[in-house]
Structures are given as C-alpha cells and as structure tokens.
Amino acid sequence: MALAAAIDLGGTSVKMAFVGEDGRIERKWSVPTDTSESGKNIPADIVRSLRERIAEVGADRVAGVGAGVPGAVDGGLVRRAVNIGWTGVDLGGYVERELGLPCALLNDANAAALGEMWMGEPGAGSLRDLLFVTLGTGVGGGIVIGGQALNGANSCAGEIGHIPVGGWENRVCGCGKTNCLESYGSANGLLRTAQEFAAEAGTARPGSCEEVFSRAAAGDAEMARALDVTCDILARAIGGVMCTVDVEEVVVGGGLSNAGEALMAPLAEKLDGYVFPAQRGRYRIRQAALGNDAGILGAAYQVFRTR
C-alpha cells in the first residue's frame, strides 16, 4: 500500500508520520522546531528527517509529502507563519526539489478539517462539506467544500476566530481588531469572561477553564453564566458561518472541547437556534475525534487526493 509522508508543523515540534491509504498511521515521530533565525533551519531539518525515514520504508512506497503549516499557504509557498517566524518560505518547492516527491501544503486548521472528514468517525469519509472549529488559546477554523479545503483568495478562508461579534465590552484581539470571536469564544476568552463575572460578584477568581467548568457543574451561578454567554457567542458566529457555507457537519476540537458534553450540549442547542431554519435537523455537530492526529491525517489525505 502506498504511503503519504505527513507533516504537522507546530511552534514547538514538527510531527511527522507515514500514513497508509486506509488512514492507518504506520509510524510517527517528531523533531524540535528550531525557531531561531526566523526558522530558517526548519525546512532542512524536515527534509533530513524525512529522507532518513523514507529510506527505511522504501522510497517507492511513498506517494508524496503533505504538510499542515500554522499560517497562510498559497500553493507551495508559506506566505506567513508568525509562530515560526516565516514570511514567504517556499517549503513546497524545497521539499519537492530535495526529495523528488510532490509536496502539498495546507493551513493547519484546514489539514485538521480534512483529517476529521476522512477519519473522524465511522462513515465520516462520506462527508464532503465540513467546518472544523478549534477552541484553544485562540479560535481557528477550517472549511471543507466538496472534499477540498477552502483556502481563500488571500489564504484567509476559515479565519472564523476573527469574525466580528457583538461583545459587552471592547476586547482587543491579537490581530489588531476589536471584539473578534476569539476574544470571547476561545479558552482564553472564556476564562477572562469568567474572571470578570467572578470579580463583579465578589466570588473567587477562577484560574483555569477546568475550574470554570467544574464550578459551573457544582452550581456556581457566575461560572454557569460565563459558560452560557461564551456558548452563545460561539453559536451565533458558527450559525452565521452555517448561513454562509451550509456544511453538513460542524466538528469542534481544541483544548476547550475536552470539556465534552458540558460544552457541546449547550453549544449544539444554541446553534440550532441560529442556523437557517431549513438547515435544522439536516446538519450534525460533534466533538473532534482525532486529537493531535487530525493534522497529520489531513495532510496525508491531501497527498492521496491530489496525486
């Protein structure tokens, strides 16, 4: 069976794996991400590691290389990837020249979206349209339409964390705008909201999202309210995305999704009130299933899809 060499390029490590056409991960390894000197050593580090492993499995078995990158990609070019210091790095071309294999690049959220579409659940492979939402430090998004990741005219498609939302105060986002979805709907956003509500009520300041969830479950009114308004803002924005792209499934991943039903149940209920009425009962929402492997699998999917 043909293998894809799949890469998930992150700010601290570069995860790599060989993935079969059946989605099975054959082996997995990682190398540290060397962000020194604007990350200029990263491409050579990746190629060196891949070359060594490809020799081990046999070059004739490897159909191509796929990589998810934490930034904006345009063909084989990484336009910008702030966390690793890149601007205009031709990673795709470099890998192709060095390894003699086709290399497909994806934004990391798009890679995760494709991975969840491909391997996220039994029968998931039949889906063609999907929104992947990642709720972590920020809010990321990947959109798949007709089985293809939507990259956008300026490599900005799926930047749903920066959808302007109506907030009750002005929160400046890392992107420079005010009241982006991720200012309220991310793990950081939830914690900030919960801390503000606790301060207003004179109750103990929560130190983590875990604490917000556990106190809400135990009946803490402010924590429950923080969770409620956070789910409402998320559902409203995702509802708007549904009115725009009308996908079959919404998949929620990232650290906040580890709360499971405590997050997913209110989010799903609120979302149903915000989608276009003709969509009700005709889309699904679920928690992401693949965790950290989603990006690797999506990168592999892209290799098999485009060869």
Add this chain to the structure above:
Amino acid sequence: MALAAAIDLGGTSVKMAFVGEDGRIERKWSVPTDTSESGKNIPADIVRSLRERIAEVGADRVAGVGAGVPGAVDGGLVRRAVNIGWTGVDLGGYVERELGLPCALLNDANAAALGEMWMGEPGAGSLRDLLFVTLGTGVGGGIVIGGQALNGANSCAGEIGHIPVGGWENRVCGCGKTNCLESYGSANGLLRTAQEFAAEAGTARPGSCEEVFSRAAAGDAEMARALDVTCDILARAIGGVMCTVDVEEVVVGGGLSNAGEALMAPLAEKLDGYVFPAQRGRYRIRQAALGNDAGILGAAYQVFRTR
C-alpha cells in the same frame, strides 16, 4: 456563435433571453409568472415560450438552458420556492425532456453572482471568488468560489440575510428567527430603523429609503445615524463572511445599492475595519453593474461553463 437560453424566474414575470458566449444578450423577452395552483403551469409556460423562440434562432445554435430560480435548488430539482408556490418541482428534468437540451438550475442570487463575475465590469471575467449581496426587501447573497456558485449541503449557502447579528431590540425575521441581518440591513430594515430614530427624536417619519438618504445628506442627524448603524451592521456581517470565505470581491446590488456612494462609501470604509487584517487592500467592493440582467447572464454563464 453558440447561444444559451437563459431564464430568470421571478414572482411576477419569467425573463428569458438568448445570450452569446461573449455575454451579449441577443434578444430578451418575458412571460407572466402564473402563480395560480401552486405555480403548476409555470414549467409548461416556460417550455412553450422557449420552444417557439428556439425555433426562430435555430435549435442547432442553442447549447443549453440555464435558469435562476427564487429558491433552493438541488441539481435539476427546485426544493422550495416560496414566492411561486413550489415545493419539489423537477424543472430541470422537465425542460431537458421537453426541449432535448441540458438544463442547469441555480438559485437566483447565485445566478446574479455568476453574472456579475462574468460581465460585471471590464476584466471581471478574471475573478474566481466573489460575494454578491443584494439589499432589497430582504438581504440575499450568492457566493462564487473557484468560478462555481456555492450551493451548500442543504441548498442554503449564501443565505447571508439570515446571519444572526447583534441588534438593539428584537426584530422577528420572516424566517422565524430573531435579529437576522436582513431585519436591519435590508431596505425595509433601514427604513424601520430610521422611523424608530425619528420617533424617538420627535422628527418627521420618513416614508422611504430615498427620503432617509436625502434627509441624511441634508444634515438630518437621526437619518444620518440610521444610515450609519445600518452600514455598520451590514459591514460587520459581511466582514464575518470575508473571514469565512475570503473572496476577492464584494458586489452590492439590489434597490438599496441605487443610493450609490451614499451607501457604498460608508459601507466600504466600515468593512475594511471588520475584515481580517491580512485581507485589507487585497479585496475590492463595488456596486453591482448589471441590474436586472445579472441573473440572465449568470444562468447563461452556467450553461457555457457546464457544457
């Protein structure tokens, strides 16, 4: 030169035309829309009229039929079109069987989007990704990605009029939800807002959007404020759409767009504040250029694209 037989099916008339591959409209005519008996006579009326005209231009010149329909389409099927009373009408199949020509259906806003992409301005044919927004009684939307209209998993893509927005009161939308974009951003929404602001201030109640614009231009503070908040809500929602699909161009049509710069200038300025920063300076916004011909031209484009 090959011709497309193009149809723009509306609630009062069915506009039809032959369109050349160069986008020139060779002739144009219309028949009344017979909405009696749940619109059951409409398909036969269309076929009768087309058959007659096709015989005049020569059947061998006609490459196919394209139709924009005011509702949700799924392949050749019209799932629902409220204004003409249709639910589950196989217009595409009927036309193909009766005329022996391929028939492509589109939602009307998608047809207009394709028309504006194809013929909306000199050089517009080079665009591949576009959002068409129509501001009339309601707010409609059509999204083109990679040269293809986005229909969605449930034929609801581009329903941007139903994006939930933060309003200052609860406005019930015709779709049953509360505070949809079109409750505030349509011509009706603007007029309602302006009337409310006038009532609060004790000034004369405006009777039309034209009056709102003319009084705002003459320095009426309430009318100016109504225009400002309407543009802000529109820009915020369109900014969210841009963060989601990242198109190259936003085209604004519909009755409200006839106000020209009085609408477009504040809308464009506000939109620039709401898009993802990496998009600034890399997308365009313009007033629609084709008026009522946009749908006809988009339907023709679809014929030539898919044959």
